[in-house]
Each structure stands twice: as structure tokens, then as C-alpha cells.
Amino acid sequence: MTLTMHQADRNYVTPANDASLYSSLVDDTNGTLNRGNKLGITVNGLMATVNTGQAVIQGRLVEVVKPENVTLPPNSTGKICLTVDLSKTNDVIGQAGTPEYSVKVNQVYLAVVTGDVLQDDLNNGGIVYQLPIGSFNSSTTTATVSVIKNVFNDTGWKDLDIASTGAKLWGTNPYAQYRVRNSVVYLRWRGVDVTNANNGNQIGRVPWSFRPDVEITGSASDIGADSIYPTIAYVNETTTLWVQVVANHMGNLCGSISYPLT
Known part of the structure; x- marks a missing residue:
């Protein structure tokens, strides 16, 4: 059959189909939400700490549940990005349907980017989308970081x-x-x-x-x-x-x- 309805009785809605729906409902825009500490960033030496918060990336809800550290390269400029990478495989623990079942999500992580930011269309065959949440400028031992305000439902100029x-x-x-x-x-x-x-x-x-x-x-x-x-x-x-x-x-x-x- 060449016609289907993903939200049909007894059907299984994949994460990809779910993300495609949510992305279309927000006009395929990406950005941070007014949640937690709004992904604020502090820096100590070359160690940047991204605070709690949520973002929608290509229809996928991404959350920093606890402050996350990332090391910045010395003598560089670039961006700190929330990265959705569909080439990664998530780890499953336990049996689905049991209390022990859990998933370790490897398809989202923080990345330090000193070159071009990758922004594939994940809902049309793309693999990697990087949402910049901060920009940095580092010396040999220290760095300064500016938070990038990705207002949700805003393309920017x-x-x-x-x-x-x-x-x-x-x-x-x-x-x-x-x-x-x-x-x-x-x-x-x-x-x-x-x-x-x-x-x-x-x-x-x-x-x-x-x-x-x-x-x-x-x-x-x-x-x-x-x-x-x-x-x-x-x-x-x-x-x-x-x-x-x-x-x-x-x-x-x-x-x-x-x-x-x-």
C-alpha cells in the first residue's frame, strides 16, 4: 500500500515522522525555548559550561538536563553548538516495556565548531544540524563567550x-x-x-x-x-x-x- 497515516490506530509513529510533524507546525524554524536557565553559558579558563534549557531543532525537543561542560580550543574563534547527529546510534538498556528499559541518546551532543556550521534538513534526508548557542574567542589559557539568542520561531536576518x-x-x-x-x-x-x-x-x-x-x-x-x-x-x-x-x-x-x- 502506498498510502498511510502515521497516527492511525495500532500504527507505530517513528521519531523521524514525529519530528517532521512538529517541525512543520512551527514553520520549520529552530531555536531555544523559555525553559530552565535558557542554555546560558559561563566560562572558566578554556572550560565552558552550558546551563539547563531546551531547544527545538528540526522538530526535535533537545534538553540540557544538568549543566554540561565543553572544552574550548586555545587561540581560536568559533561557536558552541547543540548538535543533532543522526549518524550516531543510541544505546538501549533492558527490554522495551519493562521498568529497566532506558535509552542513552548519543544523537545529540554539544560541539565546538571553528569552521562552517552544518545545518542539513533532517526531515528530508539530512544527517547533521548544528544550532549555535554561543560564540567564543580564546587565547592560550582563557576564553570569552557570548550567548547567541536563538529566539524560537525566528529565522534571524x-x-x-x-x-x-x-x-x-x-x-x-x-x-x-x-x-x-x-x-x-x-x-x-x-x-x-x-x-x-x-x-x-x-x-x-x-x-x-x-x-x-x-x-x-x-x-x-x-x-x-x-x-x-x-x-x-x-x-x-x-x-x-x-x-x-x-x-x-x-x-x-x-x-x-x-x-x-x-
Whole structure:
């Protein structure tokens, strides 16, 4: 049979199916919960201690039940990550259904990462997802640590796709970004040049799953050498963020828009 229902009578719901359901219910976001000591981090020398707390990672509830220590490498910078690693095998003690039965979970652990953070899609064949909860900077014998606030249901600021529209970033500290928090999409941009972009006005594209159901408009501006020129920005159901440019003022566009996901 090619059709099933995982929550059917007498059926067995696997951890993978359970995680897939929970992940979809929170829009496939990951982050820490307001539980315990919120995964606070202290450091003594090169020893970092992660306090109690919980996080949702790819639909899996991860908990630090007691403070956990991890050793930081000397003379390095990097991140402390809660890591879900499905390549590991959990250890089983006793017989299922008996009081002695227990599972030692090896598929989650703290990892110190000095290179790229791995963030596979665990619900679509991925193996490893690392959620940064702290960043560190160490010397030979000591380190400083800053807690990374992963507010649940918050993607954090991510770069818009401007390559597909041909827009360019220009000037001091430019950006074109989006963020999704609690089912609201926030767009912001500064120092965007659309002179050679599609139609001479397209800034970038939001991911398809975050597109609005109708075209959204908002105020924006172009900062010229001597004046600031008002304009109108749009983001439409085809995912495109674009502006109604004024004359030839296309080179230093700034603005922001937000809209709820339906």
C-alpha cells in the first residue's frame, strides 16, 4: 500500500515522522525555548559550561538536563553548538516495556565548531544540524563567550537573493535582507543599486514559502548626493521585491516592508 497515516490506530509513529510533524507546525524554524536557565553559558579558563534549557531543532525537543561542560580550543574563534547527529546510534538498556528499559541518546551532543556550521534538513534526508548557542574567542589559557539568542520561531536576518535580479550592493554597510519571526516577514535594504537589474527596478527575491498572497506596498527612498528622493517599494506574490524608481535615481535605494504570512 502506498498510502498511510502515521497516527492511525495500532500504527507505530517513528521519531523521524514525529519530528517532521512538529517541525512543520512551527514553520520549520529552530531555536531555544523559555525553559530552565535558557542554555546560558559561563566560562572558566578554556572550560565552558552550558546551563539547563531546551531547544527545538528540526522538530526535535533537545534538553540540557544538568549543566554540561565543553572544552574550548586555545587561540581560536568559533561557536558552541547543540548538535543533532543522526549518524550516531543510541544505546538501549533492558527490554522495551519493562521498568529497566532506558535509552542513552548519543544523537545529540554539544560541539565546538571553528569552521562552517552544518545545518542539513533532517526531515528530508539530512544527517547533521548544528544550532549555535554561543560564540567564543580564546587565547592560550582563557576564553570569552557570548550567548547567541536563538529566539524560537525566528529565522534571524538572512540575505535576499539579489543575484537572480541583477541588483548590486553599494556604499557603506549595504544590505538586502529578510527575516521571519512569529509568521511575520520583515524586509530591509540599504545601499542597493538596481541600475542594471531586471526592469531597472528589482532588488531581490524572498524565498517562495515566504511570499505574500497579494502585492504589498511600502514607502522607500533613494539617497542622492544632495537630496533624498521618496519612492514606493513593492513585494509581490511572485516573490519579487522591486521599487518604483524616480528618474535615474537607482543607485542607493533604502527602505523596509513587513507583512504577515497567511
